[in-house]
Amino acid sequence: MRTEQPKVIRLQDYQAPAYLIDETHLTFELFEDRTLVHAQLVMRRNPASEGAALPPLTLHGQELQLQALALDDRPLGGGDYQLSDESLTLQPTSAAFVIDSTVLIHPENNTALEGLYKSGKMFCTQCEAEGFRKITYYLDRPDVMSRFTTTVSAERQRYPVLLSNGNPIASGEEEDGRHWVTWEDPFRKPAYLFALVAGDLWALEDSFVTASGREVALRIYVEPENLDKCQHAMGSLKKAMRWDEEAYGREYDLDIFMIVAVNDFNMGAMENKGLNIFNSSAVLARAETATDAAHQRVEAIVAHEYFHNWSGNRVTCRDWFQLSLKEGFTVLRDSQFSADMNSPTVKRIEDVAYLRTHQFAEDAGPMAHSVRPESYMEISNFYTLTIYEKGAEVVRMIQTLLGAEGFRKGSDLYFERHDGQAVTCDDFVRAMEDANGVDLTQFKRWYSQAGTPRLQVSEDYDASARRYRLTFRQNCPATPQQAEKLPFVIPLALGLLDGRGRELPLRLEGEAQAVSGTRVLALTEAEQSFVFVDVDTRPLPSLLRGFSAPVKLEFPYSRDQLLFLMQHDSDGFNRWEAGQQLAVQVLQELIGQHRAGEALRLDPRLLDALRAVLADAALDPAMVAEVLSLPSEAYLTEISEVADVDAIHAAREFARKAIAEALYQPLWQRYSANRELSRQTAYVAEAAHFARRALQNIALSYLMLSERAEVLEATVEQFRSSDNMTERLNALAVLVNSPFEAERDAALADFAEQFRDDPLVMDQWFSVQAGNTRPGGLERVQALMRHPAFTLKNPNKVRALIGAFANQNLVNFHQGDGSGYRFLADQVITLNALNPQIAARLLAPLTRWRKYDERRQALLKAELERILASGELSSDVYEVVSKSLA
Ligand code: 0A1
Ligand code: ZN
Secondary structure (H helix, E strand, O other): OOOOOOOOEEHHHOOOOOEEEEEEEEEEEEOOOOEEEEEEEEEEEOHHHOOOOOOOEEEEOOOOEEEEEEEOOEEOOHHHEEEOOOEEEEOOOOOEEEEEEEEEEOHHHOOOOOEEEEEOOEEEEEOOOOOHHHOOOEOOOOOOOEEEEEEEEEEOOOOOEEEEOOEEEEEEEOOOOEEEEEEEEEEEEOHHHOOEEEEOOEEEEEEEEOOOOOEEEEEEEEOHHHHHHOHHHHHHHHHHHHHHHHHHOOOOOOOEEEEEEEOOOOOOEEOOOOEEEEEHHHOOOOOOOOOHHHHHHHHHHHHHHHHOOOEOOOEEEOOHHHHHHHHHHHHHHHHHHHHHHOOHHHHHHHHHHHHHHHHHHHHOOOOOOOOOOOEEOOHHHHOOHHHHHHHHHHHHHHHHHHHHHHHHHHHHHHHHHHOOOEEOHHHHHHHHHHHHOOOOOOOOHHHHOOOOOEEEEEEEEEOOOOEEEEEEEEEOOOEOOEOOOOOOOEEEEEEEEOOOOOEOOEOEOOOOOOEOOOEEEEEOOOEEEEEEOOOOOOOEEEEOOOOOOOOEEEOOOOHHHHHHHHHHOOOHHHHHHHHHHHHHHHHHHHHHHHHOOOOOOOOHHHHHHHHHHHHOOOOOHHHHHHHHOOOOHHHHHHOOOOOOHHHHHHHHHHHHHHHHHHOHHHHHHHHHHHHHHHHHOOOOOOHHHHHHHHHHHHHHHHHHOOOOHHHHHHHHHHHHHOOOHHHHHHHHHHHHOOOOHHHHHHHHHHHHHHHOOOHHHHHHHHHHHHOOOOOOHHHHHHHHHOOOOOOOOOHHHHHHHHHHHHHHOHHHHOOOOOHHHHHHHHHHHHHHHHOHHHHHHHOHHHHOHHHOOHHHHHHHHHHHHHHHOOOOOOHHHHHHHHHHHO
């Protein structure tokens, strides 16, 4: 915990390390009440930073109790080195030397879940970004790459399995029932990729033969009761390994690949070399306990961590400002993989809806930062939607500009040129430029400028000249520390439709030939026009197809034009998008009526559009489900200047009810048909089945709004008799949000009784209740915090209950009296002392105060100020709170 203000770290201050660590030899002695870590570091001066005298060596170290220290076998005494809360400094006497240290640490008391800690009965580590310094004194920075050997010693009975990175090379028994294993990782790596696990674990085993014919042993380690939930992750891993060979030419490089599931984990998972450590929620999945969404999440995260072996591990980051180098690229890679495994259009819709709702909000808030930030106080706060999701969009735009083939040439060059190195985002872009002979200098503004650009588009059709002009105006709002922005390169994919919905051939003024179908314009100026020639009829433009750039597009579409695009656009994403924009217009009209105290009247064109989609038997049911999903309250908040929480909720609920009434018959028909199929088929975790259940479930949630007896009966039946968590949880959620109290309480009790020993299922039980928008939400959440299955020490529980309440139950969280805010601030203050990373993430909803009316603004700010004054704050919480109040 910090006593003074945390220092600001700046990209412009980056300096290469003065010393390197060629070899790192670690020995861990694990005990119940302490752990001893011996480290031998074989070091030398960095030839790249040669000067006359040998500079002092400063090693990072936090919360370590130094027991012994030696330089080249010579024990050092107190006068030979300086210790601070965060470092150890000594003076080397030659250019090559060996440091031996022994430190004492207390993983058994580590509730921050960073460094070495205990999750239940097992030991595990989380070293990214700067956790290794809580394990031993070290140069804990990603540009210091070293060859590691690790010996782990522990009581055999409690910890029969002892794991670290690389391959096991020796093992043996000690006296007193202890044993040890030595692991050797042949690849140089930064300390953030180090991992250690010790526990009573069982493994699901399999193998994979790489493209060049090497056999790799695959193991997923879990606690014994979870062995039956690993099959889906194993199948996903094998698919990901094959896909990376085919799509990117990347083969796996060690003889063994291990995944370990742990219950207490701050994030989703971690790509440690050869030994990925996963939040159990990101690896365990079987039909009876995990929803379709959870299955898809497991597939995506397993792939994401696996892909890091190349984009992150073989080629890593020079410094943490380059975090998106590995994260943006790897998110793009995992999204391409998921698109290939499932429906590409549905995957794109989900990703874009997520980006626009959450990353755009971050980009408009006090923590806005560029994809390559300029400064930070606490790097843990920068594992953000901007670094990950917007970073992926930036790499995707490079692909759109270069084409798939050019992009692959660029990625091949990048991996070949930088294998074994710690590099920068500039290096990545340079590989793309060099492989394609292009100049991406202006494009790189996407890495340095924060904020979401607005793109205003206007049109002008000259019938007599058969010319159609599109004019684009881009501007990007100011963000903290960046008042003025320069124009971005915006790849704009578009098509033009004629009056019958057919694609017009596209020929720009001055071009010899027309192009048919979608084409990509590269916008580079603040204002720019493009003139299409030979245009016989007034066209309707389909703009930003596939969401080709992360911008806010504005074009004055009429509702009839949106309806037309919904039906005719050849781009599946844009068909959905037209439906969303139509729904946004209709909902904003209802919000206005609510605010004016008028009676609400729903534009019947929205009903007609949805009716047509429901009746379209040829349309992928997953697409039908996506179109039926109205824009979320969070998205409606994001696009409002000042969000009226109550009006948004009232308008959206009114629309849902009206849809349920008007489309009761087709909804019922599609629900029943799909429910019947679910009854007849065993659960399969595949796209077509996900699609069918998605439609079945959204139909049921609409139907229940009618409050009819036959729907209640069907819901209870689905809850009781379905064989999978997707249908069961959906039925539970529908009951929880319904007025049928007796059935709801019975189902909740029944569910908790059946699944009380499965923490991941209980997380879903907490979430469903946290999201109940009926009055009394805060009181229900407070009561659930006293449930025996709840604990603030487990990040999944915090997210499932408190996080879900503050982020998804907006009407209850934003209660006018500020009680939701006070509650959240209380939890942040408690968590600040237990787990700073989780505390800092949890407080995000408080930072969005600028979005609300003056009264709520004052209440939100008062809570931020209360947190600031609450005592010793972690650097994590301090950074977010102080920037939010600045
Ligand atoms: N690199 C991991 C995510 C991760 C990041 C930070 C962590 O602790 C602060 C833990 C995991 C990934 O992208 O999957
Ligand atoms: Zn990652």
